[in-house]
Amino acid sequence: xxxGEEDPQALSIQEGExxxxxxxxxxxxxxxxxxxxxxxxxxxxxxxxxxxxxxKHSGRLRVTLDTSKKSSSLLxxxxxxxxxxxxFCATFPNNDMRFGAxxxxxxxx
Amino acid sequence: DTEVTQTPKHLxxxxxxxKSLKCEQHMGHRAMYWYKQKAKKPxxxxxxxxxxxxxxxxxxxxxxxxxxxxxxLLNLHLHALQPEDSALYLCxxxxxxxxxxxxHFGDGTRLSIL
Numbered sequence: 001x002x003x004g005e006e007d008p009q010a011l012s013i014q015e016g017e018x019x020x021x022x023x024x025x026x027x028x029x030x031x032x033x034x035x036x037x038x039x040x041x042x043x044x045x046x047x048x049x050x051x052x053x054x055x056k057h058s059g060r061l062r063v064t065l066d067t068s069k070k071s072s073s074l075l076x077x078x079x080x081x082x083x084x085x086x087x088f089c090a091t092f093p094n095n096d097m098r099f100g101a102x103x104x105x106x107x108x109x
Numbered sequence: 110d111t112e113v114t115q116t117p118k119h120l121x122x123x124x125x126x127x128k129s130l131k132c133e134q135h136m137g138h139r140a141m142y143w144y145k146q147k148a149k150k151p152x153x154x155x156x157x158x159x160x161x162x163x164x165x166x167x168x169x170x171x172x173x174x175x176x177x178x179x180x181x182l183l184n185l186h187l188h189a190l191q192p193e194d195s196a197l198y199l200c201x202x203x204x205x206x207x208x209x210x211x212x213h214f215g216d217g218t219r220l221s222i223l
Contacts, residue, residue, distance in 0.1 A: 030208050042199055042214030043152065050209075071210070088151050092208035096165050097142075099151035 005091060006100040014108050019076045021103040023089030024069075032072050033067060033090045035099075046063065046074075081109045112136055115200050116214035123188060123223050130218045132183040132200030138205035140185060140211070141183040144199040146217070152199055158183060159206040190222045 006023045025032070031050045035043040049065045049072065049108055056063045062075040076083055083109045084107050089100040113134045114123035122128050132141065140159050149150035158163035158177040166175075172194075174186040181198055197217045 033211065040216075042210075042216045043201075045211035045213070048209065049213060094155050095206070095208065096157060096167070097208075097212065098154070102151050104149075 001047070006087075007101060007104050008103060009101065010104045012106040012108065013079055015033075015081055017079055019083070019105055020078050021035075021087050021105070023072045023074070023100045025072075025089070025091045025093075025100070026070065027091070027093040029067070029082070029091045029093075031092075033097075034061075034063060034072075034074050034089045035090060037086045037088065037102075039085070046087075051102045076105075077105045081107050083107050113200055113202055113213050113215035115156060115198075115218050118216070119219050119221075120199055121221045121223060122125040124192075125186045125188070126190075128177070130198055130220075132185075132215055133181055134202040134213070135181055136204075136213065137180075138200065138204050139180060139204035139212070141202045142201040142203075142212065143183070143185055144197055144201065145200075146197040156185075158205060164206060168206065187220075190220075192222050195220055195222045214222065 011028045033048045033050055034046040037043045047058045047063050051062050065072045086102045086104050088102045092096050116131045128158040143155040144158050146152040154167050154198045156175045172182045172189050173183045197219050201212040201214045203212045
């Protein structure tokens with residue numbers, strides 16, 4: 001079963017624009033992870049943010065975490081066509097990974 | 110290229126067939142996972158192996174039978190599947206089981222049940 005929800009479910013932007021995806025979860029966490037899945041491929045780990053961190057950066061990715069609101073956001077800056085993919089947040093409510101519903105991002109060249 | 114290799118990439122089988130999905134990693138990881146993913150849905154955890162022992166079984170029907178012959182290999186034996194079992198089956202691994210461990214995924218086996 002899913003741990004949380006993500007919004008938007010789908011996002012379409014132009015190349016060069018920023019993309020923001022949000023994730024909400026239900027239980028307390030030690031950390032939260034974000035993954036990317038290109039069509040027909042497996043998931044790729046992007047970034048892990050710990051519960052005592054509020055923001056983390058990796059290249060063009062910026063992740064924030066608000067444990068009081070049980071939510072996280074993933075910002076992709078200066079998007080590229082190659083960023084077109086589904087993005088999932090993941091938590092571990094019972095020592096096993098649960099994914100959010102995911103956001104399908106389309107970046108138009 | 111992924112570091113977790115899954116075979117076959119595609120599999121079509123009848124409901125009475127027996128087949129196996131295979132997964133292999135050579136990263137020295139001691140935790141391995143099976144997930145099931147339906148179209149436009151997130152992956153759902155099926156099984157977790159930690160140090161070659163089954164540690165989590167998410168109430169998966171017995172027609173799915175996992176096996177971990179050694180620390181590098183993970184199999185999923187299939188028997189008497191139903192049409193609703195058609196999905197993408199993903200294998201993943203991590204250094205050890207735990208919430209602070211990124212998981213490395215294979216590209217999956219796309220299974221179709223006739």
